[in-house]
Amino acid sequence: MYNFIKYGISQDLATYLISKGLNITTLKNTSVKNLTNKYELDKIVAEEVKKMIVRNPIDKIILDDLLLNNNFTCCCCLGVKGLTYIVHHIEEYENTQDNSYNNLAVLC
Secondary structure, three states, X not given: OHHHHOOOOOHHHHHHHHHOOOOHXXXXXXXXXXXXXXXXXXXXXXXXXXXXXXXXXXXXXXXXXXXXXXXXXXXXXXXXXXXXXEEEXXXXXXXXXXXXXXXXXXXX
């Protein structure tokens, strides 16, 4: 689970991918076509996940600090709306490639 979160993959999606027997290494080494055929992923999901895993992962220390300081809870609703979370970039990663603590937020 933790390895998926480092790439900005939501906890729900990570749970789904794990249930399909997938991990980051398999996702990196498997084509979208094989993800849809062999693992029965929706093509849009497979394409989005492939885009996410080419990012630089969030540093373990930064991610640990962020999750612990936010009590593994959405910083907006404080866990009222959802029980799962995603680590979100405040300024889009595609524009900044910024995985710093101050550019990350825990959301549901």
